Amino acid sequence: MPAVSKGDGMRGLAVFISDIRNCKSKEAEIKRINKELANIRSKFKGDKALDGYSKKKYVCKLLFIFLLGHDIDFGHMEAVNLLSSNKYTEKQIGYLFISVLVNSNSELIRLINNAIKNDLSSRNPTFMCLALHCIANVGSREMAEAFASEIPRILVAGDTMDSVKQSAALCLLRLYKTSPDLVLMGEWTSRVVHLLNDQHMGVVTAAISLITCLSQKNPDEFKTCVSLAVSRLSRIVSSASTDLQDYTYYFVPAPWLSCKLLRLLQCYPPPEDGAVKGRLVECLETILNKAQEPPKSKKVQHSNAKNAILFEAISLIIHYDSEPNLLVRACNQLGQFLQHRETNLRYLALESMCTLASSEFSHEAVKTHIETVINALKTERDVSVRQRAADLLYAMCDRSNAKQIVAEMLSYLETADYSIREEMVLKVAILAEKYAVDYSWYVDTILNLIRIAGDYVSEEVWYRVIQIVINRDDVQGYAAKTVFEALQAPACHENMVKVGGYILGEFGNLIAGDPRSSPLVQFNLLHSKFHLCSVPTRALLLSAYIKFINLFPETKATIQEVLRCDSQIRNSDVELQQRAVEYLKLSSIASTDVLATVLEEMPPFPERESSILAKLKKKKGPGAVSVTELEDNKREGGELNGGGDRGPDTAAMAASNASTPSPSADLLGIRSAAPIGAAPANAGSLLVDVFSEAGPAAPSAAVNDDGFLRDLEQPTETSDSLLVEGSGDSDSAPPSEDPAPPLSEADELLNNWPKLNVQTKPVEPLVEGGAQIQQVLNIECLTDFSDAPLLNIKFRYGGALQNLTLKLPVTINKFFQPTEMTSHDFFQRWKQLSQPQQEAQKIFKANHSMDTEVLKAKLLGLGTALLDNVDPNPENYVCAGVIQTKGQQVGCLLRLEPNAQAQMYRLTLRCSKDSVSRRLCELLAEQF
């Protein structure tokens, strides 16, 4: 091979590259590039026709500039011109440019395809390869349309050169991946499969990638490849290390091809033909045997190539999962690798063993390596290896070793890398639950988890421990005692306070006999944490306090005192304030009987798949974490006030019976799911719904509040769809002297509401005592409306017909779709909506805080987009959105101008429909 003579390069290009390299700063580089771009532009536009060489040089410079990370928007035409040059070197640069800077201009694509077509039919193998490389690199749909039928012909034609066949095979693979519908193998199938027998190893290597991909999609049509692959593999495996000449890599015969053959076989079940199967098993055994032979070279390339085949063989053995002998041998081999000095091998062995652990034949064999794996978790210096070790421990865990593994994982958590803590926490929580024999061990484990890694304990984890404690009465006393002790720690995690508040609120009575944990001591302990906690936790603690009043009448005075103090009853947080007000009232007016009914112990949760498991399933790979959290936030972000992902013209709307104060709740809870929890039967529950008709009402009769209480406390996962809880919950019916289980008949009727299309699901005619039913309402806005829809609930209870009419918190703004726009666009549209009736304006005095963040939160809660840098006055707020109704889309623009000195606002709305402007203006004016 001749050394590259500098003469054949393009000197102008080399000089330019040197210039760029000599630039001392980013600015200098950009300046130099701009100068060059101007130069090239003028050359391309100049009157003098450029010769091929200059064109090539300039196109190459553009390519270089693009690869530096700058945008290039010209030169495509010149590159296409190069394609049709007869000079290889010009053609090659033209193709390179086209491959790197794919352009979707259809005229250009037509020209490119033309040039490719010419080259494909040129019978010049070098040109053909260039054209095929270009198709493979671009792989666009347009190219598939133009060439998908032509390439198989080239691939199987008898007179095609080997190098062209190789390119054609992989080119076809690329097209198949982008446009499978356009690549029809049909008549070619058998001839393509027989490429596995080709004399040229390069052709086989290229073709097998195509065959593997096609086999995955059409296993039946390609199944003849199995026996061909086995015999090819067998020939390679049994060949001497020099037989294959240049396809031998560091004394390993054809490692790439071997791996691909083993990979192809993984698309199929074990061969049915006994002879084929015997031959394959022989191959696999030979590969396993070779692993024990002394290496033929000390070079890492030798061992890597050899082990690459070994790991692929092990994957195949695991895939078959039918040869106990091979599985155990594979496991032993991996066991050796676990202690290998090469980090790469230890990593792969841990990874591969994870899949072996799930096979019944090798599970026990994997378990024998537990000490080594635990050691790896403790001593590996590379976090990605430790991650694999943790995964393997999780996979090999069963009842026999659960305690050991959980203990090791817990102790690892204390020093674990931040990147993997959350996943570790989930794994520990799952193992602890899955293999718990006695639930006190489970409770200990989860509390330890919160103590060690509280920040990483997600809601699912602490919800779950509470579900389990509530459902298992044998562990309730223990849980109360343990959590009480855990709370003694001077600094304990907020999640511990949540669990503590919840469990003591339910089961504090079980340990109240001991003077060291008397009711007042319990209360004081909880309350000592109160001020350090976030709003959702405080809300939960307030509920725990009201439960205390019921459990321990002697604490009533103290707790009422607490509720009555200004920091509670006048708390700036609406949710806390409401709880304080309602609980105080409830505790003072309700009789002990009523209290006992309302504040009864939580009923057991229905058994279901652990929400933690669902979370872990969702979480694959550390990279996915942020996405998962985003989704969660979105989900919890509540739909009621115009949240994330509802369709354009329907809004799934309702209250949820399943929300716990969510950490994503903002100050007002406007967009949070938390306070939505209110059952509609409860007039005082519409806190969240700042924009609803009802507005915050005075606390209603105590009985109705029960649903509210329960809703907020029930630690189930927030459900995806928001639910309306129907009535028929026996607890919310008036207490009856009748000891017989209350049978009620629920019947929901939504008002005939011509402006909304409401869909409900049929409800069972009978609701058991103590049972709850949920009703999802899908609401589609047909046209804009002013009055909130009414929900009528009729049911029979104790023989008497009951009738409840509730206002649904559905207002026109629920159907908003936020619209982002620039300042220019905003004012242009603003001017377009200039007819007097399109505008509604109100000037009013501020009723609430004029704090910027609070205002922003309220405006976002409206469902519109809050536009920054639009209004020239930074004090003002502007929003834009579209109300989606079935008939039309109503564009809405909003401007809110606060005057802090005068404590006044001016609110202006301009909508494409005048009734909407008026309605929104009325709705909004009450909120500020």
Place this chain on the structure above:
Amino acid sequence: MQFMLLFSRQGKLRLQKWYVPLSDKEKKKITRELVQTVLARKPKMCSFLEWRDLKIVYKRYASLYFCCAIEDQDNELITLEIIHRYVELLDKYFGSVCELDIIFNFEKAYFILDEFLLGGEAQETSKKNVLKAIEQADLLQEDAKDAETPRSVLEEIGLT
């Protein structure tokens, strides 16, 4: 394989090859993220890591990092040797390849890669065959150059 990146110890991208369709914006984001992740790793650490739903295989040769993203089913060790074979090809072609060779002859680096890998799969693993293909192309290049008219003096000194 989904893509291959070559970058320097300073984080400068020297070569990028994408085998899946992605927007320029995504490519830049991925590159930035990966370069950062890989450069942050210590020398003795293993050559594989999980990243998003892909497996990253990387190896450092002198001042250059070679980094491949492969899918879940793909074989890490054989990918490591794909990198090595590519380095061997560059080395043989340039004669003790160094980073500068790749900077100044980036188009050649792309051509060699296309002969070796196509659409993210090994096309030709024989070193001899790959180099023969490139050699032939170079010969064509020589012929073509002879046929050209002599270039201007200005061009010879690189001023245009």
